[in-house]
Each structure stands twice: as C-alpha cells, then as structure tokens.
Amino acid sequence: xxxxxxxxxxxxxxxxxxxxxxxxxxxxxxxxxxxxxxxxxxxxxxxxxxxxxxxxxxxxxxxxxxxxxxxxxxxxxxxxxxxxxxxxxxxxxxxxxxxxxxxxxxxxxxxxxxxxxxxxxxxxxxxxxxxxxxxxxxxxxxxxxxxxxxxxxxxxxxxxxxxxxxxxxxxxxxxxxxxxxxxxxxxxxxxxxxxxxxxxxxxxxxxxxxxxxxxxxxxxxxxxxxxxxxxxxxxxxxxxxxxxxxxxxxxxxxxxxxxxxxxxxxxxxxxxxxxxxxxxxxxxxxxxxxxxxxxxxxxxxxxxxxxxxxxxxxxxxxxxxxxxxxxxxxxxxxxxxxxxxxxxxxxxxxxxxxxxxxxxxxxxxxxxxxxxxxxxxxxxxxxxxxxxxxxxxxxxxxxxxxxxxxxxxxxxxxxxxxxxxxxxxxxxxxxxxxxxxxxxxxxxxxxxxxxxxxxxxxxxxxxxxxxxxxxxxxxxxxxxxxxxxxxxxxxxxxxxxxxxxxxxxxxxxxxxxxxxxxxxxxxxxxxxxxxxxxxxxxxxxxxxxxxxxxxxxxxxxxxxxxxxxxxxxxxxxxxxxxxxxxxxxxxxxxxxxxxxxxxxxxxxxxxxxxxxxx
Amino acid sequence: xxxxxxxxxxxxxxxxxxxxxxxxxxxxxxxxxxxxxxxxxxxxxxxxxxxxxxxxxxxxxxxxxxxxxxxxxxxxxxxxxxxxxxxxxxxxxxxxxxxxxxxxxxxxxxxxxxxxxxxxxxxxxxxxxxxxxxxxxxxxxxxxxxxxxxxxxxxxxxxxxxxxxxxxxxxxxxxxxx
Numbered sequence: 104x105x106x107x108x109x110x111x112x113x114x115x116x117x118x119x120x121x122x123x124x125x126x127x128x129x130x131x132x133x134x135x136x137x138x139x140x141x142x143x144x145x146x147x148x149x150x151x152x153x154x155x156x157x158x159x160x161x162x163x164x165x166x167x168x169x170x171x172x173x174x175x176x177x178x179x180x181x182x183x184x185x186x187x188x189x190x191x192x193x194x195x196x197x198x199x200x201x202x203x204x205x206x207x208x209x210x211x212x213x214x215x216x217x218x219x220x221x222x223x224x225x226x227x228x229x230x231x232x233x234x235x236x237x238x239x240x241x242x243x244x245x246x247x248x249x250x251x252x253x254x255x256x257x258x259x260x261x262x263x264x265x266x267x268x269x270x271x272x273x274x275x276x277x278x279x280x281x282x283x284x285x286x287x288x289x290x291x292x293x294x295x296x297x298x299x300x301x302x303x304x305x306x307x308x309x310x311x312x313x314x315x316x317x318x319x320x321x322x323x324x325x326x327x328x329x330x331x332x333x334x335x336x337x338x339x340x341x342x343x344x345x346x347x348x349x350x351x352x353x354x355x356x357x358x359x360x361x362x363x364x365x366x367x368x369x370x371x372x373x374x375x376x377x378x379x380x381x382x383x384x385x386x387x388x389x390x391x392x393x394x395x396x397x398x399x400x401x402x403x404x405x406x407x408x409x410x411x412x413x414x415x416x417x418x419x420x421x422x423x424x425x426x427x428x429x430x431x432x433x434x435x436x437x438x439x440x441x442x443x444x445x446x447x448x449x450x451x452x453x454x455x456x457x458x459x460x461x462x463x464x465x466x467x468x469x470x471x472x473x474x475x476x477x478x479x480x481x482x483x484x485x486x487x488x489x490x491x492x493x494x495x496x497x498x499x500x501x502x503x504x505x506x507x508x509x510x511x512x513x514x515x516x517x518x519x520x521x522x523x524x525x526x527x528x529x530x531x532x533x534x535x536x537x538x539x540x541x542x543x544x545x546x547x548x549x550x551x552x553x554x555x556x557x558x559x560x561x562x563x564x565x566x567x568x569x570x571x572x573x574x575x576x577x578x579x580x581x582x583x584x585x586x587x588x589x590x591x592x593x594x595x596x597x598x599x600x601x602x603x604x605x606x607x608x609x610x611x612x613x614x615x616x617x618x619x620x621x622x623x624x625x626x627x628x629x630x631x632x633x634x635x636x637x638x639x640x641x642x643x644x645x646x647x648x649x650x651x652x653x654x655x656x657x658x659x660x661x662x663x664x665x666x667x668x669x670x671x672x673x674x675x676x677x678x679x680x681x682x683x684x685x686x687x688x689x690x691x692x693x694x695x696x697x698x699x700x701x702x703x704x705x706x707x708x709x710x711x712x713x714x715x716x717x
Numbered sequence: 718x719x720x721x722x723x724x725x726x727x728x729x730x731x732x733x734x735x736x737x738x739x740x741x742x743x744x745x746x747x748x749x750x751x752x753x754x755x756x757x758x759x760x761x762x763x764x765x766x767x768x769x770x771x772x773x774x775x776x777x778x779x780x781x782x783x784x785x786x787x788x789x790x791x792x793x794x795x796x797x798x799x800x801x802x803x804x805x806x807x808x809x810x811x812x813x814x815x816x817x818x819x820x821x822x823x824x825x826x827x828x829x830x831x832x833x834x835x836x837x838x839x840x841x842x843x844x845x846x847x848x849x850x851x852x853x854x855x856x857x858x859x860x861x862x863x864x865x866x867x868x869x870x871x872x873x874x875x876x877x878x879x880x881x882x883x884x885x886x887x888x889x890x891x892x893x894x895x
Binding site: 142144148167406 | 789
C-alpha cells in the first residue's frame with residue numbers, strides 16, 4: 104500500500120492539508136480539497152477548512168457528513184458563517200487559547216459565552232475536532248480504514264513561538280484525533296521548506312553560506328518571526344534555525360477591523376448606523392477592498408456596499424468607499440509604521456482580571472515587534488559552529504540578508520515593501536556593509552505551510568535538506584532559597600536550567616547536579632521559566648540574576664509521586680531529566696536519587712492550571 | 718410521475734437485482750431506498766421530492782442567494798429606485814455572485830479572438846459552440862466578424878447534498894432570538 108507524506112497546517116483561522124506519495128521519486132505536495140458543510144445539507148470540497156466549531160441546535164438536527172450522519176456539530180465553512188449569525192454557539196481562535204498560559208487548556212472553556220444547552224469544549228478538544236475532520240477526509244478519500252492518517256507520515260505545524268506546553272497540547276490533540284505518529288514543525292520553517300520545494304534545486308543559488316533568512320509570517324491571528332542561518336559545515340550547506348520570536352497575537356483580523364472602523368466612521372458621518380450583521384459584512388467587504396488596494400493594482404479607491412439583513416436590497420444598501428490613502432494610513436502606517444531600530448512595542452499593564460480573554464498584543468505596530476525581535480536576537484549567531492562571516496561585534500541587531508514572507512497578510516505588496524524598507528534602514532544605521540536585504544519570492548502564501556510541512560515529511564526521508572535548530576528556548580525550574588520568611592517580600596528565586604537552548608530532536612540533556620524535593624502522595628508544583636535568548640546555559644546551570652525580559656515565567660510544573668512503596672508525606676529528592684522528543688515536544692521526567700526499582704521515573708506535567716491569583 | 722406505466726415483471730426483477738447490490742454496497746443508496754419505502758407509510762414527514770436536475774438548479778439559486786443575494790435582488794421591483802440605489806445593490810449582488818461563480822465554476826470564452834475581429838468559419842464547425850448571425854447563405858467556409866466570444870464552463874462543481882432537506886427553500890426565514 105502506498106504511504107503518504109502528509110502536511111497539516113493547523114491554523115488559527117484555517118486548516119489545510121497537503122499530501123504526496125512517499126514511494127514516488129519526484130512527487131510534489133498536493134493540496135487536498137476538504138469536503139465540509141458549507142450550508143445546511145450542502146457539502147463541498149474546499150482547499151481551506153475554517154477553524155471553527157458550530158454547535159447545532161436540537162431543532163436543526165444532526166450536521167450530517169458523508170461519513171457520519173449523526174454528528175451534532177459542524178466544522179468548517181458553515182461554522183465560520185455561524186460565527187457571525189450565532190456567535191455564542193461557535194468556537195473560534197482555539198489555537199490562540201491553546202497557547203494561553205493563564206487558563207486550563209484542557210477544561211471546557213469554549214465558546215466563552217456558550218448558552219446552557221451547549222457543552223463547552225476545551226481548546227485541545229477543538230483542535231482535535233479540526234484534526235479529526237482532516238483525518239476523516241483523508242480516510243474517505245483513500246477508501247476507508249486502510250488509508251487511515253494513523254498509518255501515514257504526518258507533520259503538523261505549530262507557531263515557532265509555541266512554548267513546550269502548547270506543543271505538548273497540540274500533540275495531545277493529534278493523538279486524540281487518531282494521528283498516531285505526528286511530528287511537529289514550526290510554521291516559519293514549513294514556509295521555508297515550501298519555498299525550497301517550489302524552487303527546486305535553484306534555491307541553492309539564492310541562499311548561500313553566511314545568509315541569514317528572516318521569515319515573517321503574518322496570518323489572520325498571529326505574527327510569527329524566525330531567523331534561519333545558512334552555514335557551511337565540511338563543505339556542505341547547512342541550515343540552522345537560530346532564533347524565534349515571541350508569541351504575538353496580532354494579524355490580518357486586526358487590520359480588517361481597523362479598516363472597517365474607518366469605513367464605519369464615514370457611514371456614520373452620513374447619519375447611517377449599522378446593525379450587527381452590517382458591521383460583520385462591513386469587515387468582510389473591507390478585507391476585500393484592503394487586499395485590492397494594497398495588492399499593487401492601480402486603484403485609487405474601492406467602493407463598499409453593505410446590504411441589510413432583510414429581503415429588500417434596494418433602498419437599504421449602504422454605500423461608501425475606501426481610498427488608497429485610507430488603507431495606507433490605517434494599515435501601512437498604523438500596523439507597519441516607520442520606526443527607528445530602537446523602537447519597542449508599548450506594553451500596557453493588564454487591567455484587572457475581570458474577564459477571561461486572549462492576551463492580544465497591546466501594540467499594533469508590527470515593525471516595532473520586528474525591531475524588538477532583531478535586537479533581542481542580536482546574539483543569535485554567537486553559538487553557531489561552521490563558517491559564518493565574522494559578525495560586527497558592535498552590531499546591536501541581528502542582520503538578516505534575505506526575507507521570506509508568509510501568511511495571507513503578506514500578499515499585500517505595499518506591506519512587503521514597507522518591511523524591506525525598514526530592515527534596510529535599520530541595517531544601514533547599525534553599520535551593516537551588506538547591500539539591501541533580498542526578498543525570496545514565495546507563492547501561494549495561504550497554502551505554503553501545509554505544502555512545506557508535506558515537503559519536510561519527504562525531506563526527513565533523505566530527499567532534501569533539513570533545517571536544524573532544536574528547541575527554540577532554554578527551560579528553567581525555579582528554586583526558592585530557604586531564607587526566613589519576611590512578610591510582604593517574596594523569597595528570592597533562582598533559576599536552574601533543565602533543558603538548554605537548541606536541544607536537537609531525540610537528545611537528552613545531562614542530568615543537573617541539583618536536587619529537588621518532592622512530597623510523596625502530593626502534587627508538587629515548581630515554577631517554570633523559559634528564555635529565547637540565553638543560548639549559553641548548560642543543563643544544571645543556576646542563575647541568580649538575569650536581565651529584564653531575558654527570562655519569562657511559564658505555567659508551573661507539577662510532579663505527582665505515587666506512594667508505591669514510599670511513605671506518604673515523605674520528601675524524596677529527585678533530579679529532572681529533559682528529553683527533546685522526535686515528535687518535537689519537550690519531555691521532563693523526575694528521577695529519584697535513590698530509585699526503588701530500575702529506571703524509576705515519573706512524568707512531569709507541563710500543563711498545569713495557574714493557581715488562582717498566582 | 719403518476720402517469721408513468723407500471724413496470725413489467727421482467728423489469729421489476731431487474732430493478733430488484735440492481736437495488737440489492739446498490740443497497741449492499743452503497744450506504745447512501747440504502748438510505749434512499751429506505752426513505753422511498755417509508756415514504757408510502759408517512760408521506761407528510763418527507764419534504765417534496767424534486768427531480769435531480771431541478772434540485773441542482775435550486776441548489777445553485779440558493780448559493781447565489783446566500784453569497785450574492787440574487788433572489789432578493791430579482792424579487793424586488795427596481796422601477797421606483799434611483800440608479801444610485803440600484804447601483805449600490807448591484808455591487809452587493811455582483812461581488813457575491815461573482816465570488817460564488819468563481820468558487821464553483823471556471824468560465825472561459827469559447828473564442829479567444831477579440832470581439833470585432835474577422836474570423837473564418839470552417840465547414841465542420843460545431844453548432845453548439847458557434848452561432849451564425851446576419852446574412853447567412855450558401856455553404857461554409859464563412860467569413861464574418863466575431864460579435865460575442867461565447868462562454869463555456871470548463872469546470873463546474875456543485876455542492877453535494879447530505880441528509881434529506883427541502884431544496885425548494887432557497888433561503889430560510891431568519892428570526893433573531895432574544
């Protein structure tokens with residue numbers, strides 16, 4: 104039986120799937136059409152599956168699919184339409200929730216405002232449903248059980264900024280969806296693989312040793328940044344992912360809302376008011392207008408017409424227009440302002456915890472986020488082996504030599520040009536000698552991640568170059584010093600490195616010499632930290648101080664020791680062993696210093712709900 | 718349907734054979750047969766049946782209404798509205814229907830020459846693809862001017878239906894609860 108390399112883009116707003124038969128030399132990733140409910144009782148194959156779940160009312164009855172007549176919910180295009188028509192019954196942006204450290208991501212959370220008759224589901228469960236739909240499509244296409252996704256070589260993509268716990272939860276969703284052997288791949292890397300796959304061998308003329316490729320991936324909901332360096336090792340070209348950016352919840356949806364706001368003000372100036380439906384259609388119409396005005400067409404204005412919900416169209420349709428200037432001001436200057444290299448995103452203090460919500464980026468200036476990334480990662484090349492040109496030691500920024508764009512937003516020519524212009528200006532100001540940054544021409548920015556994931560599944564089998572890089576963060580456990588308690592002062596905390604930066608898949612870190620005490624029969628929690636810049640710390644290194652912003656706190660770890668031959672309440676000294684799995688996740692085990700049986704170890708739980716107020 | 722003559726024993730046997738295999742190997746056929754058998758028992762529970770071609774046409778109308786408000790547009794009387802009002806509504810219909818058309822079909826011109834170009838029509842022309850206008854006489858080849866390039870659907874994909882739904886409803890009535 105033919106086995107397939109399958110690439111799955113599990114996106115915040117859309118999913119896509121690309122497949123290629125493994126045995127056929129020269130097979131290229133092909134985007135599968137995904138049958139889904141597009142309207143009541145209508146099934147259609149579309150290349151994208153919107154990442155939405157709709158809970159039908161009892162009156163609507165089952166949301167039948169060709170392979171399941173009794174399903175009580177639907178996933179895809181109809182569910183997306185329902186997000187406007189009946190928002191309290193629809194799960195959206197589950198992926199952003201999956202990476203939200205402040206909530207229990209395995210608990211029934213979504214839809215946030217669900218009515219009583221809807222059984223809420225967890226972000227993990229929502230992700231499982233999208234994956235399961237893709238698995239069912241694959242199975243239906245290849246004629247039933249024998250072609251199950253469980254038996255294929257499946258690569259599922261995650262944002263590069265996903266930390267260890269969000270990756271772990273993605274894996275959990277894959278396994279629950281019946282994808283038994285998934286591998287996780289960072290989305291910007293997938294975009295790079297899609298580019299090399301589309302270029303064929305010619306890509307080697309475009310990327311040479313010494314190049315640093317900045318991948319700017321701006322999708323509907325998130326902005327994801329990565330840097331990939333090309334080095335020469337033993338005469339061969341090698342690619343290393345040297346840096347990834349923070350998780351930035353900022354994307355095309357924000358831009359559509361901003362443009363819609365401009366159009367709405369124009370309508371309101373004419374004394375027209377919009378109801379909920381019209382506001383939703385306005386956002387949609389503005390997205391289309393924005394894409395046309397930014398897309399390089401020689402339009403100066405784009406008309407916008409918004410119908411009312413009722414059956415009369417004429418006499419009730421509102422009309423306005425968006426000009427090129429409106430869009431340039433709102434999107435190009437609003438989201439991609441010209442800034443100096445030392446500009447930083449404005450961080451607003453979070454106001455109260457009155458409402459559960461996603462931690463959206465508070466600064467919409469993507470160029471400021473980009474400047475912050477290049478500055479934070481100025482040392483990204485420091486640990487590279489292989490021949491890199493001597494970096495100017497005075498450089499305050501990481502110097503990319505090429506840019507690869509990905510994500511729907513980057514289809515806009517004006518935005519690509521603004522980013523290139525900014526990088527060039529920053530590099531000149533930072534003393535770079537190199538000429539202008541090159542743009543690696545990519546095509547089909549909506550599908551590139553799925554294609555690239557599939558191409559990677561093929562590359563792993565020796566049919567192409569792989570990007571190295573390992574874990575994109577170093578991880579630390581908090582050790583509290585035993586000092587006399589002083590009211591109002593937190594005990595000082597030290598951070599012990601348990602997993603160094605850049606652990607390659609399949610490798611284990613050396614066991615740190617320091618011990619932690621855990622109590623038998625109790626769930627013991629430890630504070631957990633990550634750093635995307637500290638490349639120098641070996642496992643076991645203990646930090647007593649660090650620079651502002653160098654280390655961020657993650658949800659705590661939990662070790663539960665079953666009694667199993669020990670007395671409850673006893674304190675057992677353990678060490679933490681970290682393992683970068685082949686799947687692409689980080690596993691931590693607690694090993695007792697005095698084991699009761701050979702290879703005794705306990706799994707450390709990474710995804711623990713934050714303590715209330717903690 | 719009522720006027721069709723009843724089948725002979727021989728053709729009934731043939732039909733029974735076909736039904737047997739289709740029911741065994743095709744779950745959807747099994748459902749149709751079950752529906753057909755139950756239809757006699759409780760006719761009121763079933764929506765009106767429509768022949769396949771009409772059903773597909775109604776599905777197309779429902780798509781054009783859903784995406785581009787086409788039925789709304791055609792059902793309204795335009796005479797009392799200004800060109801600006803009709804124009805604004807036409808934009809809604811054009812944007813939506815165009816998108817729906819391009820999602821479901823790929824439409825290409827039949828003739829690639831520009832309209833107004835002089836063309837020669839060979840003897841063995843395809844009357845489905847080409848219509849002769851004006852002073853048509855004698856036998857081909859004909860020489861003339863291309864007035865309309867024609868359109869052809871090189872791809873056309875309609876959504877499939879699942880479950881039993883009343884396809885005569887082109888758009889459901891909508892009630893906002895609360």
